[in-house]
Amino acid sequence: MRKFFLFLLFGILTNLMAADIKWAKDYHEGIKSAQAVSKPVLFVSSRHSCKYCVVLDETTFKDKRVVEELNKNFVTIISYSDENDYMPKELWQPGTPAIWFLYPSAEPMFQPLMGAIDAENFLKALEIVKEEFKKGKK
Numbered sequence: 001m002r003k004f005f006l007f008l009l010f011g012i013l014t015n016l017m018a019a020d021i022k023w024a025k026d027y028h029e030g031i032k033s034a035q036a037v038s039k040p041v042l043f044v045s046s047r048h049s050c051k052y053c054v055v056l057d058e059t060t061f062k063d064k065r066v067v068e069e070l071n072k073n074f075v076t077i078i079s080y081s082d083e084n085d086y087m088p089k090e091l092w093q094p095g096t097p098a099i100w101f102l103y104p105s106a107e108p109m110f111q112p113l114m115g116a117i118d119a120e121n122f123l124k125a126l127e128i129v130k131e132e133f134k135k136g137k138k
Helices: 002-016 027-037 051-058 064-073 119-135
Strands: 041-046 075-080 098-102
Touching: 027 041, 027 075, 041 051, 064 119, 098 119
Parallel strands: 041 075
Antiparallel strands: 041 098
């Protein structure tokens, strides 16, 4: 019984200490950081009351592979419109979530991905972004 309890406790602690995405404090800090480390930016426009934003947060952004890839190779910024977080006019979209990939200069690399995207396809998108970034760092 004692071994079972220790095993259960270890499992709970492992889940509690699972890595999360290291989001920048705000948009401006994130862009400054991206320029300093020369990494592409993932910028997400979101709302807490948006069904697909919640799905994205609770699935794709909790996937260990996604978390590891983002924390290693990207600067990540999330802006919640229902918290009045800063949102550049040129990145505003009428729907959420809007997933942008930016150069460190804050210039968009592509049009945004709209809606929740599953982890497998998101990881494929990250590979495309990394290749594009290598070609044309700005």
